[in-house]
Amino acid sequence: MSTRIIDLLAERKGENFRLHEHYLNPQMVKVLKTIGYDRVYTKAQGQYLYDQDGDKYLDLLSGFGVFAVGRNHPTVIDALQDVLNAQLPDLVQMDVSLLSGLLAEKLLATTPDRLDKLFFCNSGAEAVEAAIKFSRYATQRSDIVHCEHAFHGLTMGALSLNGEMIFRDGFGPLLPGCRAIPFNDLEALDAALRNRDVAAFIVEPIQGKGVNLPDDDYLPEAARLCARYGTLFVADEVQTGIGRTGRFWAIDHWNVEPDMLLTAKALSGGFIPVGAVAMKPAIMDKMFNRMDRAVVHGSTFAKNNMAMAAGLATLTVIEEEKLLDNAARQGEAILSALQSMVDRYEFFQQVRGKGLMIALEFGTPKSLSLKAAWNLLETANKGLFCQMVTIPLFSQHRILSQVAGHGMNVVKLLPPLVLTDKDREWLLRGFDHVIADCHKVPGSIWDLGKTLAGHALKAKK
8 A cells, every 4th residue: 555645545535434434433424424414525625625526515614614714725835835845843842933933923913902922732722721721820710701602622621611511411520610601791790700719701702602792892891890800801712713703803893902812723724733822921921930830831733833834824815815804795795695585584583793704593483384394393303403404505505504503593604714706696595595495394305304303303212
């Protein structure tokens, strides 16, 4: 067997699902086959995926937000090839690298004033873990407050801040001192902080699970409450940051200055995992307050040259291709067009979002025949209706999308920021057609619904 990757791909073409079923996660294979997502993709470019039959798909997931600049962007590829060709020293450890300094300089220039220090890691979950440690040490307090329905990662510390029980069940006891409060509830936050024992309030400016937006005064007032009680305000921008919402950071919509800001996903350019924690200097100075504490927190592969080059190239692409403006413009047009569908379709209850982070929420219709069909699915498994949207959207219109979270009837869109006008028309045409078909009872989509309900009921036994 050849050790060249290109030869291996040719020799073992099409074995994806067999290998994963045998060696990795067979339940994931079962899920993909059940919902008809078992395609073998052979090529990706920008916002498009191509399968082994040459069919083209519009990717509205972008790897859960990783591919903000699209897949296989040539500028990022060139940067990575430059690093490889230069044969640079890497991860010397008893050294400080130039590329990490350059990326820190460029990234911090995008953040609110007074965030002048940066800590690099490998992922969003690692950024959250770092924020927990930095917050506790800087404040000498132990408790962390987070929001219900939040998602901050799946490592043990990050999982302790996770607001969805399906991710937490069976993994306890989790990190002590982590308390959940309702999102968008200032009274609850005030009550949680007033004993002055909370190290940090860690919050997504827009919650990823469900795309829940705050009231206009929530984040500014939350920051004010944190300052009043000596709690660090930590903005988790792992998914919302780097242009996703039409501003560089989601907090920019509300002119909020956090004490720490977490990022990852899109910063990678889709190639080399990288995460970062931007913070006020006082926090860094307290954490690394003596020479013998210079290594009290770190990560072996953090600041590697490939990741740093990918980050630099990604920031360059976002700036040169004006992707913030494109995300804002395309998002506004999509939201407006989808809003007109809300007025036409009973199942379609609400559309919300900012930039290219968009949610379509479905709910109980008024018509008796439609209500009966809805109840059939809800009885089998809450949130099942959205599968009747995403599955035909994929199979009939070649649009890849996702349900926003467990037990919710919300479809979430996270397309690459390079989305074009033609892509927008493709997206809207597909949703319009599928949502219209959902209102035809009986119909082919409801045959799918009955099949899905059957699978759900069988799984409960």
